[in-house]
Structure formats: structure tokens, C-alpha cells
Amino acid sequence: MEAATGFMSIRLTKLVFDISRYLHAHSVTHRDLKPDNVLLDLNFNAKVCDFGISQYIVSASKDSRKTVCNLLTRISYSRNLYAGSLQLPCYTTASYIAVRFKKLFLFLLELEYILLKMAVIVFGWVDPCEDILCGSPSVCQLDANRNPICECGEICSLDFRPICGSDGTLQLLSSN
Amino acid sequence: MNKLNSNLFTPSFYSDGNNVAATRVFAKDKKALTSVLTEVSLLSTLDNANIVKILGYVQTSSNVVPVIIMDYLEGSTLCGGWRLLLGSCPYV
Numbered sequence A: 001m002e003a004a005t006g007f008m009s010i011r012l013t014k015l016v017f018d019i020s021r022y023l024h025a026h027s028v029t030h031r032d033l034k035p036d037n038v039l040l041d042l043n044f045n046a047k048v049c050d051f052g053i054s055q056y057i058v059s060a061s062k063d064s065r066k067t068v069c070n071l072l073t074r075i076s077y078s079r080n081l082y083a084g085s086l087q088l089p090c091y092t093t094a095s096y097i098a099v100r101f102k103k104l105f106l107f108l109l110e111l112e113y114i115l116l117k118m119a120v121i122v123f124g125w126v127d128p129c130e131d132i133l134c135g136s137p138s139v140c141q142l143d144a145n146r147n148p149i150c151e152c153g154e155i156c157s158l159d160f161r162p163i164c165g166s167d168g169t170l171q172l173l174s175s176n
Numbered sequence B: 001m002n003k004l005n006s007n008l009f010t011p012s013f014y015s016d017g018n019n020v021a022a023t024r025v026f027a028k029d030k031k032a033l034t035s036v037l038t039e040v041s042l043l044s045t046l047d048n049a050n051i052v053k054i055l056g057y058v059q060t061s062s063n064v065v066p067v068i069i070m071d072y073l074e075g076s077t078l079c080g081g082w083r084l085l086l087g088s089c090p091y092v
Helices: A006-025 A062-078 A094-100 A102-123 B030-045 B080-086
Strands: A038-040 A046-048 A138-142 A148-152 A160-164 A170-174 B019-024 B054-058 B067-071
Touching (some): A006 A046
Antiparallel strands (some): A038 A046, A160 A170, B054 B067
């Protein structure tokens, strides 16, 4: 079974664009394309489902424009490609972006994948959080620029009870 | 067919031997039922390898919940693995 690697994400992104273009060519807007609505089988063949709020296109409405912009923003943010540095353009017709920007987005995704792979090979860098030690209640997380920061996890208590360790140092432990 | 949860059933065998998923649709009002009918009519016009196919739509009478029979995919959604691991999907 093929693993869901970075290359897979490129293939799946291309697939989502292809489906979007196919639907628009058939005058249908899905209006709810998101990872939850892409089903996978055991060979990582993807199928789009949940056409509950989809519509036939009468004209390029405000709704469909918004949905495509949301999708593009979501993809770029999820890959940490832009991290707020670039305002995504939203043009009048949805298909304009889907067709014209498809190659650009795929190229950027591929570039990012290659750079990541090179970083892994050259620097042995896998996880920015790997060498970060956080205090017991907080966990290492990535901020928008992929810098590791120590933040509270979900079950973080404000109540701290410092105790004395056997080596004489002061240890901070959360109450739970 | 084995019950999986309230409105999704595990695969049974269709006449050609493929697994299918049967979904019972609980439409609360007329608007929800209309969206179901829209989905069925839309999906029946589309023929793409990467879009789920509707194999059948069963409604015995007007006051019985309709059943949609679709392709069954063994894997989860793109978010499913994340939800299993982290409890939430980081990409949404």
C-alpha cells in the first residue's frame, strides 16, 4: 500500500482541481469541497462525495467565487506555503483561478516537496519540535512560520505545584 | 446488511459482487429532502471515476425515509486519519 506522502498530496490536490474543472464544465458547483468530503479507498484512489448543497451554475455567482477562494486559501495555508505573506487573488470567475493557477500551485507544491526532501537528506531535519524540550504541561507546537513554540496543550491546568526533586532542583508539575 | 451507525450501513453485495454503502436519509423538513433530491439528480448526471456514483435510490412510500445506495470506499476521508490520531483535522 502506497503511503500518503508529500507526493500523494500533490496528486490529490491535482485531483481536486480536476474534479472542480469537470464539475464546472458540467455547470455544477460543489460548494463544499474540503478534505472531509474526499473519500479514499485502500489504494488511495479518491472520490468526492456530499453534493448536498451543490447547485447548477446559472451565472458566476458570489457563492461559487467564495468557495473556490476558500479552497485555495485552505490548501496554501495547510501546506504553510504563504503563511499570510501573500493575499490570494480572487477573480470574478471561479474557473479562471482553477485553470490558470492550477499549474502554478502544483509547481509550488512540488517545489516545496523537493525542498523538504532535500532538507531531510542534507540536514536530517524532520520535525522542528524534535529537539525542543517543553515543561510538562506545555507541548511543542508550530506557529504560522513553522517555528517551534511551547504552548499549552488541551488539558493544560493553570494550577502549578512545584515539588522538590531528589537532586535538589525545583520541578514544576501540573496538578493533573 | 449490518448496521454501522444510525444511518450508515456496512457493505453488502450488489448484484455484480461489488461492495455498496446504503445511507438512510433522515430529512427533517421539506428543504432537507429537496437537497437530497438535488444531490441524487446531480450525481446521476455526472460520470467521473473520481466522483462517487449513485447506484440506486429507494423510497417505498412518501412517508418512509429514502435510502441512497452508493459506492463503498474502504478507506476513510482525507481527514479521517488525522481525526483518529489527533481528534481533529488540522487542514480544515
